[in-house]
Amino acid sequence: MSQSRTSPEIDRLISLLAKMPGLGPRSARRAALDLIKKRDQLMRPLSEALRAAADNIKTCTTCGNIDAQNPCYICAAPNRDKTVICVVQDVGDLWAMERAAAFRGQYHVLGGTLSALDGIRPEDLNIASLIDRARGEGISEIILAMNATVDGQTTAHYITDQLEGTEVNISRLAHGVPVGGELDYLDDGTISAALKSRRPF
């Protein structure tokens, strides 16, 4: 893997590219060559975009979303429902919810899930601030939109426990057959969840 014979500029670029998720040493070399070929169309704009994002992107102190403004564009939007908070693990999940364009309320980004294995405790996540928001004025519903994994569901249970005694309704995303999904390709857990939650036709 030694790159020691190429120039230090290329070495450094490759070793940084290789740290990006989805790129290993080989694809980082390929990306570096491609970038050098597209110096003005891609390499300089990307350098600028990285710098601009590093300088301007902030974490919203209300919900944990990232944006160039704080509070973020969702917390600041006057036309979104202020009474419902959708709790997600990460900003990527918030983006996925927004792409689905099916939710017009507020978000709360936990920054991960509880995990005994990885030593992630409640105080490592934005759970206290969620409880504060939920206890505040005018919140009627908390939607727990964690991943359907063991850690995600553990976190959902923990949050439900913490919210006990408040007036807030707590819901979670439905489990079931994915739209477009074929039964033959689904795991047993999904099929039994879909059966248990069957709806009148």
Add this chain to the structure above:
Amino acid sequence: MSQSRTSPEIDRLISLLAKMPGLGPRSARRAALDLIKKRDQLMRPLSEALRAAADNIKTCTTCGNIDAQNPCYICAAPNRDKTVICVVQDVGDLWAMERAAAFRGQYHVLGGTLSALDGIRPEDLNIASLIDRARGEGISEIILAMNATVDGQTTAHYITDQLEGTEVNISRLAHGVPVGGELDYLDDGTISAALKSRRPF
């Protein structure tokens, strides 16, 4: 795929990352989030490394390699054999040869292969400069290290034709069983090539 609801800085970063080879829209989103999390460890250094490479990397006018200096570190090295030129398709192939550390001569980077389908003609590649170098003083051997593809071999044949009448020896890389390779997994062409070029044991 719409990112229109995130901030323009993040939108732009994701759309540029998605143009890198090996990253699509989904992995670009994941990479952008990861970069924002590692703002000072990865995002700013990468922006700097891209700018430094864009500013400093030149193409060597002798061999077509890329480096911060022209002539490149290989053409400029006093202790490398000046009489042998290894012809490769791309800078990535030159890097692969150098990683193998089995060649101590000069290189010539063609910048691609002839291709009737893609309309790539001899004048689109660095072939004329190769012929000039080969006809110059003191070159004893040209090693054609093109990929073992149809286009690679067509290019090798074309160069061989162009070099007719010179004193230079022309060779190509051996075809055969890759080191560590198992016969059962090799294609027929490789096995017959390895058999044809069998060597006394």
